[in-house]
Amino acid sequence: MNTTALAPLPLLVCDDDVAVRAALRLFCKSEGWHCDLVASPDEALAAIAQQDYALLLADLNYSRDTTSGREGLDLIAQVRSSQPDLPIVAMTAWSTVSIAVEAMQLGASDFIEKPWDNTRLACIVRNLIQLRQSHRRGARLAAENTLLKAEAQDRPWICQSPAMQAVMAQLASVAATDVNILLTGENGTGKSQLAAWIHRHSRRADASLITVNMGAIADSLFESEMFGHQKGAFTDAREARIGRFELADQGTLFLDEVGNIPLNQQAKLLRVLETGQFERLGSSRAQFSNVRLISATNAPLAERVAEGSFRQDLLYRLNSVAIHLPPLRERQEDLLALAQHELSRQALRHQKPELPLSASAIQALQAYPWPGNVRELAHTMERATLLCRGSVIEAADLGLAHQAAPGQRPADPAGLDTLSLEDAEKLLIHIALRRHNGSASTAAMALGLSRSAFYRRLQKYGL
16 A cells, blocks of 8 residues: 555654654654654644644643643644644553543544554554545535535526527426436537536435436446446456446436447346346345436437337336427527627636627627537637637637538638648538437447547537
């Protein structure tokens, strides 16, 4: 084990015996830990006030009283008051049950007698450092989740167009229920954002929304990702892992690009949807998960069923309610409002001034067919925010000149000379999607890419 990785912060050792301090310094060095040494409680409090430590290793007895432990107990109480999460290991050569109990009551994390056993002390220190790091990670995740929920609550769903108003009317009647919903529509129309909206307006809003991009999961990892695995279940399973169904218990599970689930895995997913029961890979113990399922796809699942590449019974489970999101080109009434919203968001995100759109920029936005839909619009507004050098965003700042529209031939060869490598790759992806009627799997195959690599490029380019 790499013990250094456990303690990026130094340890603080407080003891008035110079020989003990020297011994503990050698002990820490042998374990790969750096430590600071102080000789009194006052020095320890001064050090803690100036620097963050991974752990305090403190003697209980000092010059004022060598047997009662009062000075050390007072130190523990003061440190715990100012540093509630700092692990403290109390040490003394004059140990009694009552002193140990009082030290723990005042906030010591553990207690060890002198002379100590190096193996036991190393185990105590290592475990306490790991526990503190785990608590800090948990606190950070909780804070991040709170911020993400607050951001999602504040994000408006722009639906001025008749097409989107019809969609929201449908959702208003089913969002609060537990019915499974299948969202269909082109890439970038906002299916994942709409799934989050549904979750926030459901009875499960206080539980987790767990998202899985089914197009990015390798066939060999499907069961591990969805149902979890036990330690040793396969070669690289060095520790147990919780699957997505278990994480989403009592909440919502969102399966994005559900049309890309391999046929041989669809029966396993269907079983869980029908019974709520699954087993972690490598375990025979049945577990249950109560989830509300939302799925999304840009693939024509009915055609996949006819071809035999998608199970009809699974489709019935997914599309209790099917809702189609219209492409951005059919939502002209929403276009400028979405563009303005993205400009505000990107200006705030990148700490840039929020610039207005010129008449030429508005005309360019309205004339462009938006094959990448709302996701492409967001990336376009981000690029304009970062690259505009004037006080108004002009059409040239949008960078739409080399985008190929559906139904149009790509730019002529002379124009290709001006394209960057990224623009050329983006153009090829547009062409492949258009030739294969929006089927991401078929387009990926035509380009010689794996599904996961293709989806990474779709996300990168906002398509």
